[in-house]
Amino acid sequence: MLKSKQFAGIIPVVDYKLCGLDVSDQQVKREDLYNAGKELIDAFSAVGFVYLTNNGVDSSLLQEIRDVTDRFFNLEVALKERYTSKKSIFGYIGLNKENLEKAKPDDFKEAFRIDGTVFKHPEKLPEDICPGFRNLSLKFMTICSRLTERILDSISMAMDFKEEDSLNKCHNLLQTEINSSLLRLNYYAPVDQNILKPGSVRLGAHRDLGTVTLLFQDNVGGLQVEHNGKYVDVPPLQNAILLNAGDALHSISGGLIMSKKHRVVVPQEEVKQRLTRHSYAFFADPDDDVMINPPSIQNDETTNEASLKDLPNSMTFKQLCTNWYSKTRAPK
Ligand SMILES: O=C(O)CCC(=O)C(=O)O
Numbered sequence: 517m518l519k520s521k522q523f524a525g526i527i528p529v530v531d532y533k534l535c536g537l538d539v540s541d542q543q544v545k546r547e548d549l550y551n552a553g554k555e556l557i558d559a560f561s562a563v564g565f566v567y568l569t570n571n572g573v574d575s576s577l578l579q580e581i582r583d584v585t586d587r588f589f590n591l592e593v594a595l596k597e598r599y600t601s602k603k604s605i606f607g608y609i610g611l612n613k614e615n616l617e618k619a620k621p622d623d624f625k626e627a628f629r630i631d632g633t634v635f636k637h638p639e640k641l642p643e644d645i646c647p648g649f650r651n652l653s654l655k656f657m658t659i660c661s662r663l664t665e666r667i668l669d670s671i672s673m674a675m676d677f678k679e680e681d682s683l684n685k686c687h688n689l690l691q692t693e694i695n696s697s698l699l700r701l702n703y704y705a706p707v708d709q710n711i712l713k714p715g716s717v718r719l720g721a722h723r724d725l726g727t728v729t730l731l732f733q734d735n736v737g738g739l740q741v742e743h744n745g746k747y748v749d750v751p752p753l754q755n756a757i758l759l760n761a762g763d764a765l766h767s768i769s770g771g772l773i774m775s776k777k778h779r780v781v782v783p784q785e786e787v788k789q790r791l792t793r794h795s796y797a798f799f800a801d802p803d804d805d806v807m808i809n810p811p812s813i814q815n816d817e818t819t820n821e822a823s824l825k826d827l828p829n830s831m832t833f834k835q836l837c838t839n840w841y842s843k844t845r846a847p848k
């Protein structure tokens with residue numbers, strides 16, 4: 517039974533005011549973390565997604581991030597491509613350069629990926645062509661990590677995990693190069709029907725592979741989640757962060773928490789097609805050396821899940837990413 521009283525469409529809404537970042541580490545109460553955790557788990561096990569309101573992330577920071585990303589993505593392609601890395605997934609990725617859903621044309625989006633290596637190598641950020649990018653993105657990543665720690669505490673307590681098995685113990689190394697957690701700044705340009713291939717999506721259907729994703733989206737819409745065999749709209753909710761569980765949390769929770777497929781479609785209305793869509797996704801992953809079971813096969817035609825059968829029952833998260841995800845999915 518879902519305890520949440522409020523919903524946005526089918527997405528339960530959890531009020532995090534007693535646990536959000538406005539409350540200091542010293543003041544936050546275990547009981548409040550536990551109660552919120554119970555609501556999160558209810559939502560994750562029913563729909564896989566939940567909106568978190570009163571989370572303490574400052575809306576003026578989000579506006580600054582939006583301004584700086586608008587400035588960056590509006591630069592000439594050749595300038596942005598100076599920040600595309602050939603060796604890693606860090607940096608700029610151009611329009612139609614990725615494909616999360618093999619049956620569809622390439623994803624109609626641009627993005628900039630920032631992982632934990634940035635704290636040692638801030639020169640990987642495009643500060644010279646986009647002043648302000650560096651400080652803002654580092655600040656934003658730090659805030660996302662802090663909120664993630666609270667959320668993982670809430671979930672661990674509500675799951676009755678022992679202190680030594682808590683989710684935060686598996687995410688000790690957030691913001692380092694031995695944890696693959698990542699901030700992806702997504703920029704979905706206005707859709708030009710003349711160049712769009714039939715069947716195009718802004719982001720192909722996929723499941724997230726880590727523990728929990730914090731998604732900040734504007735009010736344009738287009739995100740859909742698979743629910744009871746159908747794709748259902750996720751209506752934007754102002755000032756709320758959308759959380760969704762990934763495959764790693766599905767495994768760690770013994771299958772209780774659902775990692776649901778989702779996608780971003782091109783809006784039907786022409787007025788909406790002419791809008792730019794912004795979203796920022798912070799993907800929290802377990803540390804590289806955390807032992808994890810491969811997710812149970814979820815009948816997912818978008819990836820080659822059959823290859824899961826060849827995997828051992830338990831391996832490190834890093835091995836899982838290298839042996840399976842990198843062969844079956846586009847990088848997150
Ligand atoms: O842009 C969005 O709203 C969804 C992004 C997403 O699902 C992802 O980045 O994994």
Ligand SMILES: [Fe+2]
Nearest residue numbers: 722723724778
């Ligand atoms: Fe996703």
